[in-house]
Amino acid sequence: MPKTSFSLHAGADLAARSGMVAAASLREVAERLHTALDDVWPHTALVIFTEDCTGRPRKKAGDPEITQHVTIAEMTALRDRAAGGHWTGEAEFGGRPRLVTVLGADTGAVLVLSVPEEPADEDRVTCTRVLWSVAAACIARQVAEAAPDYLQESRAVTSERLRVTAELTDRHVTDLESLLAALRTRDLDDARARARAIDLAADALIRARSGADLVAFIAEEPVSRAFERLKSDLRPLTRYEALQIQFIEPPADGRALPGEVAHAGRAIVRSAVLLMREQEEVTRIRVQWDCDGTNLLVSVRDDGPGRMDSGLPPLRQLAARATALGGDLDLESVDNWGSRVEVRIPLDPPDTSEQPNESWGLAPREAEVLRLLTAGRRNRQIATQLGISENTVKFHTSQIYQKLGVTSRAAAAALATEAGLR
Template identity: 65%
Template structure:
């Protein structure tokens, strides 16, 4: 577990834990990993259907190392065994069997704590490959939005059916509709908060975490680290940008401290609305060279997110490292469409899927039959390698496919 890469953590847990506590599937939920907050392994009947909203609900029902007898997972109430971790992540064992030896539970808890700690460490390191994957493949938080949209649509249809029904008088119908709408509103707001929490980190919070990381250097390292606060109302940072920024600054500060006669290092974050701007300046001899291996590694982190890093060193005046990281991913929609080899009509259908249209609405907007829509959606699923409209919409939205792009002329059916 200590050496498992992020993409293999769930599979490794499933294998190792299964030796002492048999189970059908494992699901990990961690907000540390913003690109893929859930990691799953085991029976596809569970892993392909479990949602982030379900795992977040399970997390809300347990605390620390407590266990839960049953929970809704993959759309059904199932027997589960839930383990917390000091990082705040949870491990859910779905439909566990009998332990193979008396100490199994303690063993599982120890292995899971190791895995959760390792996940946080790997995210904090912000390796370029992780940053690229997190930005390019962060489809799960978009899938949460798709799940919320589908659920909200069902809530609205239920309210309308209640108001239109003939079995209730007007007063009773209005009362029931009001109660349903209130419950739906709470659910939507909670889901919206979850999406934001997974996707973004307030810039002041991200900077405070950096300050906490570097505080020991000022106290015990002999070097004063000064912090220039970012604007408190600055734009929130995408998770992968916050991770990369902290990792770059930590490494830059440690690199500067290795020089002789460095008494003070200044760290400053700012934002121009579209980029996070980082400046790390020292009062040392001014000998930093961008060709050095450690600085090449920092440059790789910045470029992995479409950013840049520059070093300016002036003898006897010190060195400054300036970093620019764009807050929004580049527009990759054209590249994605070419990669998926979608035809013009398939592209139109996919755009409307992203916009949340149902088959009947797509048929009307494009002037084709519902059966033709189903034919095109099945081809889209196959080319994208997915099995549901939520997954297709999430992949397309993550690739930057426009919701308002020109769908071309068409004549609606009458």
């Protein structure tokens, strides 16, 4: 890629690039950062890795021959090399050794660029760091806000990824265990070859199991660790204000929380505490998490006047977050006693083994398109998410209309919602 002239003195240009990245959705952030860095630090591919974004920990842009083959194991190894800083060198990326630059972030996320060379111009490096810090903060903010559409997509993607990963891991483990059993027999004459094959197969078996553990680690968060992060988030309120927050710890050995549930729980508690704090006469708020093995149970109670109204837009937003994950929120307010917000969020997604699309005769891909259509996605967004063309999306949409007996997106979405299709 040819070099282009670049100067950091144009502060307005850097501000414009930063604004473009900061305004990106989680789905757009990699592509926008790729565009913003195009003439700053030439690269062929860009991948962001963040464990906080459990649905899609890898966000990619650039050459699909590279990005489609980048694994979580590769990104984890590269993150360790950078150790939160900046590292450039040759490493495994996209299935083979490449020259890459790795940039860490305060949020724990990591950016990897496949580069032809590292620019000697310090302005380019500085600008890249600025834009990457904006992107990392953008991701962290949106994950922390836990908007309902993000939670729904995150749960769907996480569930599907875990299912596929479990199936692949079981298959690999079975194959490797069969290989080990065969190689350990006395029917093979070459003892050295057999020993070497056993070592290779054993290593592969360990890697397969480690990969499954890594995926599970990203997708889930121990309930005690999730609660500690919540306490850390709320600590500034007690440091500078005459407000006491009492934390009731969850069971230390409770079931791990799916990432989207942990994000939603923290976001709901933070918002509820801030709403309660705005009331007069509130001096103490009690926050409790519990986990019954099936649900995350959240309770936030204040000692205020007891006049919180469930019709307030912020409370409706909290209820929408819980509903997005199949849960519910209840508000109880009693004069001169206080207000209490109770939330239940299921740890597992709803059982979709008998979804109504079976009676419609939808093909698997048509069902995926219908789910995204029902979630409000446009054709271009559906095409991007499923890795197909917009014309293919239009074809699937026409087939869906015919099978559902409708003539519009709104009618199809309404019918799917009524039938409980998620």
